[in-house]
Amino acid sequence: MNEILEKISYCIERGKSDKHAKFPPDLKDQDGVVEYTQAALDNGISAQSVLNDGMMPGMNKIGIRFRNGEIYVPDVLIAAKAMKAGMQLIKPFFQSGEAKHKGKIVLGTVAGDLHDIGKNLVAMVMEGGGWEVVDIGVDANAQKFIEAIENNDAKVVGLSALLTTTMNNMEAITKEIKSKFPEVTVVIGGAPVTEKFSNSIGSDFYSADPQGALDFLNEKLEI
Amino acid sequence: MKDQDNCIWIGGTEIESLHKFDLEPSDIKINKQFLYQSLGYQNEIPEPVLIEIDKTIDYLNALVEIQAGFKLISPERVKFHSGYILIDDERLNTKAIIGKKLVDSETLAIFVATLGSRLEEKSKKLMSEGDLLQGYILDAVGSELVEQTTDWLQLQVENLLSENNLKITNRYSPGYCGWNVVDQQIIFSFLPKLFCGIKLSESSLMVPIKSVSGVIGIGKNVIKSDYECSICDMTNCSRRRVM
Ligand code: B12
Numbered sequence: 001m002n003e004i005l006e007k008i009s010y011c012i013e014r015g016k017s018d019k020h021a022k023f024p025p026d027l028k029d030q031d032g033v034v035e036y037t038q039a040a041l042d043n044g045i046s047a048q049s050v051l052n053d054g055m056m057p058g059m060n061k062i063g064i065r066f067r068n069g070e071i072y073v074p075d076v077l078i079a080a081k082a083m084k085a086g087m088q089l090i091k092p093f094f095q096s097g098e099a100k101h102k103g104k105i106v107l108g109t110v111a112g113d114l115h116d117i118g119k120n121l122v123a124m125v126m127e128g129g130g131w132e133v134v135d136i137g138v139d140a141n142a143q144k145f146i147e148a149i150e151n152n153d154a155k156v157v158g159l160s161a162l163l164t165t166t167m168n169n170m171e172a173i174t175k176e177i178k179s180k181f182p183e184v185t186v187v188i189g190g191a192p193v194t195e196k197f198s199n200s201i202g203s204d205f206y207s208a209d210p211q212g213a214l215d216f217l218n219e220k221l222e223i
Numbered sequence: 224m225k226d227q228d229n230c231i232w233i234g235g236t237e238i239e240s241l242h243k244f245d246l247e248p249s250d251i252k253i254n255k256q257f258l259y260q261s262l263g264y265q266n267e268i269p270e271p272v273l274i275e276i277d278k279t280i281d282y283l284n285a286l287v288e289i290q291a292g293f294k295l296i297s298p299e300r301v302k303f304h305s306g307y308i309l310i311d312d313e314r315l316n317t318k319a320i321i322g323k324k325l326v327d328s329e330t331l332a333i334f335v336a337t338l339g340s341r342l343e344e345k346s347k348k349l350m351s352e353g354d355l356l357q358g359y360i361l362d363a364v365g366s367e368l369v370e371q372t373t374d375w376l377q378l379q380v381e382n383l384l385s386e387n388n389l390k391i392t393n394r395y396s397p398g399y400c401g402w403n404v405v406d407q408q409i410i411f412s413f414l415p416k417l418f419c420g421i422k423l424s425e426s427s428l429m430v431p432i433k434s435v436s437g438v439i440g441i442g443k444n445v446i447k448s449d450y451e452c453s454i455c456d457m458t459n460c461s462r463r464r465v466m
Binding site for chain 2 (some may be wrong): 073077114163165
């Protein structure tokens with residue numbers, strides 16, 4: 001792999017956003033994601049490659065370490081922030097159509113529930129994995145999900161819930177989405193959700209952590 | 224802080240009473256060790272996380288409006304069974320794990336505690352603006368603060384009753400250890416409307432989010448242990464207190 005891309009990946013993993021960032025202490029005064037991203041673009045590396053071969057591998061390593069319990073949510077957020085800093089530089093290429101996301105995911109917390117931290121983390125990991133996220137917020141009913149799928153031509157929907165009561169609302173929402181858009185993939189998650197529940201309501205996948213859902217989507221949709 | 228109702232429990236004879244407290248953030252101390260644990264950390268904590276935690280604790284005061292309270296129910300209204308409790312004709316299906324812990328009680332205190340909504344609004348705002356770490360830490364500090372508030376409230380119940388030689392159990396909340404979260408509807412039906420400013424939704428979600436509800440058993444022969452995470456079957460819970 002190109003050395004600059006490797007540096008981008010490494011800096012994301014270490015949470016080193018730019019030269020002035022004091023964290024991590026052992027990389028003080030050294031270049032970070034921002035500088036290496038700029039260097040990559042200056043060297044003729046495409047924005048798509050910066051994302052796919054520099055940023056995504058870094059975030060992927062973070063996601064796996066989180067799933068293995070080696071690091072925790074704040075560490076993931078520090079890495080995501082470093083990635084975001086670099087993303088600012090490649091954003092224009094997405095707007096011009098030169099670089100592309102893997103697809104769109106509609107994400108929301110289901111009707112009756114107002115918890116959004118878990119959903120926000122899923123959004124962040126999906127973005128780090130190259131997906132474009134359409135976040136429809138909290139207390140979202142079937143109608144809201146369906147409109148968002150239609151308006152964005154989304155291939156995937158993610159549902160989140162934190163209470164057993166609101167988890168039950170996932171069933172009707174999933175069924176309605178599936179009856180309107182049988183080809184749309186539904187993934188669900190949140191503290192009370194289990195694989196058994198997911199199977200019983202006809203959703204395509206359950207994951208306890210965002211990385212698991214990302215891996216599933218990458219595999220299922222062969223990306 | 225003030226107890227807005229100074230009605231007390233007199234020498235074993237029941238007096239139903241409602242107790243409500245408005246607390247200053249300085250009344251409640253955040254246990255940083257528990258906070259680190261709830262974030263997942265056991266030993267080494269990255270510096271940005273430590274800095275963010277200290278910063279958050281410093282500006283927390285402006286973001287919380289702590290209210291807590293409890294209602295003591297007359298013993299003759301309450302009947303304890305191993306898997307459920309009857310208050311008048313209303314049945315709280317605590318299920319076996321919690322039921323067993325409460326069965327020797329003579330009556331109950333029903334409690335709630337909340338931080339108000341400002342903290343969660345601020346956390347949401349930070350996250351939507353891209354300040355993920357700051358938003359997340361603020362949320363976690365809030366969760367710890369409301370837990371500590373509930374510890375404080377439990378102590379008030381304990382102190383009030385100890386004057387009358389009564390003891391308390393640990394506190395138990397619907398949604399834990401097999402006790403369905405919907406039973407909050409019954410719990411709230413025994414409290415004044417919007418007690419402590421908390422609204423219970425149809426889906427049994429309390430608004431503000433940073434709120435806790437539950438019951439505490441009261442009696443001459445009941446036991447309270449230091450931490451009871453060991454009775455819960457959610458062994459991978461990030462908030463499991465490891466002592
Ligand atoms: C902190 C906490 C609290 C705090 C703050 C709550 C808050 N959210 O702000 C306080 C103390 C206030 C609290 C209160 C209550 N709580 Co509470 N609480 C928790 C705890 C310990 C952590 C929640 C949390 O913030 N996690 C961090 C976030 C980031 O995790 P997350 O939302 O789960 O998201 C992650 C995954 O689930 C996943 N994910 C989430 N969504 C999605 C979607 C997709 C598509 C995918 C792939 C993945 C995914 O990815 C995220 C990152 O890994 C959990 C137990 C636990 N360990 O999960 C209980 C828990 C959520 N609480 C529970 C309960 C019951 C309650 C109360 C009802 C108790 C009571 N009677 O007072 C109240 C309800 C409050 C209310 N407003 O109604 C239950 C809910 C289940 C149920 N029985 O209904 C839990 C699960 C504990 C249990 N018993 O097992 N709680």
